Amino acid sequence: MKDPRPCSIADALALVGEKYSLLVLREVCLGNERFDQLVRNIGAPRDILATRLRRLVEAGVLEKVAYSERPRRFRYRPTRAGLELEPVLMTLMAWGDRHLRGDDGRPMVLEHSCGNELVPVVTCSACGDAVEHDDLTAHPQTPGWTTAGPAAALPAAP
Amino acid sequence: MKDPRPCSIADALALVGEKYSLLVLREVCLGNERFDQLVRNIGAPRDILATRLRRLVEAGVLEKVAYSERPRRFRYRPTRAGLELEPVLMTLMAWGDRHLRGDDGRPMVLEHSCGNELVPVVTCSACGDAVEHDDLTAHPQTPGWTTAGPAAALPAAP
DNA sequence: CTCCGTGCGTTGGAAAATCAAACCCTCTCT
DNA sequence: AGAGAGGGTTTGATTTTCCAACGCACGGAG
Numbered sequence: 316m317k318d319p320r321p322c323s324i325a326d327a328l329a330l331v332g333e334k335y336s337l338l339v340l341r342e343v344c345l346g347n348e349r350f351d352q353l354v355r356n357i358g359a360p361r362d363i364l365a366t367r368l369r370r371l372v373e374a375g376v377l378e379k380v381a382y383s384e385r386p387r388r389f390r391y392r393p394t395r396a397g398l399e400l401e402p403v404l405m406t407l408m409a410w411g412d413r414h415l416r417g418d419d420g421r422p423m424v425l426e427h428s429c430g431n432e433l434v435p436v437v438t439c440s441a442c443g444d445a446v447e448h449d450d451l452t453a454h455p456q457t458p459g460w461t462t463a464g465p466a467a468a469l470p471a472a473p
Numbered sequence: 474m475k476d477p478r479p480c481s482i483a484d485a486l487a488l489v490g491e492k493y494s495l496l497v498l499r500e501v502c503l504g505n506e507r508f509d510q511l512v513r514n515i516g517a518p519r520d521i522l523a524t525r526l527r528r529l530v531e532a533g534v535l536e537k538v539a540y541s542e543r544p545r546r547f548r549y550r551p552t553r554a555g556l557e558l559e560p561v562l563m564t565l566m567a568w569g570d571r572h573l574r575g576d577d578g579r580p581m582v583l584e585h586s587c588g589n590e591l592v593p594v595v596t597c598s599a600c601g602d603a604v605e606h607d608d609l610t611a612h613p614q615t616p617g618w619t620t621a622g623p624a625a626a627l628p629a630a631p
Numbered sequence: 632c633t634c635c636g637t638g639c640g641t642t643g644g645a646a647a648a649t650c651a652a653a654c655c656c657t658c659t660c661t
Numbered sequence: 662a663g664a665g666a667g668g669g670t671t672t673g674a675t676t677t678t679c680c681a682a683c684g685c686a687c688g689g690a691g
Contacts, residue, residue: 357476428607438595446560
């Protein structure tokens with residue numbers, strides 16, 4: 316996943332965008348932290364899951380903790396960085412609920428501590444308003460890149 | 474990507490979780506809607522990109538619109554459903570900014586209409602508070618599934 | 632002690648997806 | 662006629678995925 320455009324979305328996806336990675340996060344956030352639970356609940360091949368887990372641990376998203384010596388058994392816990400991926404999961408789930416099923420009911424409902432069913436809304440931390448597409452302006456920080464592309468329509472000849 | 478657990482996160486990922494799909498969304502949301510722009514800005518092989526675009530169009534996330542007859546030329550525009558994936562992109566970008574770079578500056582800054590740099594926060598639409606992991610309780614809606622797994626620790630024999 | 636079951640992976644070979652480069656077609660411009 | 666842009670498709674090599682089977686370390690039952 317090499318992306319010509321410098322971009323944190325691409326960088327994040329290079330890490331957690333591989334097949335099953337976000338589902339691993341879903342499970343550990345639900346409290347299912349053991350290898351076999353992950354295999355059963357995600358349906359991933361064991362070898363692939365092992366590979367993903369290694370990567371997520373080395374990236375600091377998960378933590379491999381022994382919950383038993385002799386026999387040595389491990390569980391995978393989300394780190395702070397891992398927990399901070401939950402907003403991604405929530406918005407993804409909300410999108411799936413809205414657009415991928417025809418009111419046959421959601422397969423999972425999240426309850427917020429306020430007592431209501433969680434409907435996640437992305438807001439601007441500065442003004443508190445819900446963020447709409449039209450309210451955004453993108454400012455690339457890398458010289459040579461615009462929102463349109465690399466040195467957009469390069470004018471001068473070499 | 475068959476997931477044993479009934480889950481909108483898995484369903485959403487089955488559609489937009491393939492390599493490059495979310496980057497396509499990023500580009501069209503930035504206004505880069507032509508095939509060649511997508512190839513250049515994403516760095517995907519042309520054939521794969523063509524495949525992804527077909528899938529996203531047929532799923533109703535993108536719309537293929539001719540912007541020129543003779544020669545026939547197309548652009549890909551986000552539908553309403555496509556635009557509603559932006560919260561996913563925003564939270565993903567924010568996460569990447571926070572955890573994947575050591576303050577060498579973000580590659581892209583989004584400005585909100587309120588005049589401030591956008592820092593996206595996921596809030597509960599009911600109470601308006603920012604959502605933390607510990608504030609959530611999961612309620613599976615599918616009989617046979619708990620947060621722990623399928624018929625968690627099946628007790629009775631067949 | 633031997634067999635069974637659990638937990639956590641690794642191994643091997645077949646099947647599928649990805650990749651890069653080349654190719655094709657349709658127009659336009661010079 | 663030739664060159665170039667736009668929008669893909671084809672080809673063949675390289676990677677990944679997949680899945681079943683195996684390995685190993687233990688604990689308990691018979």
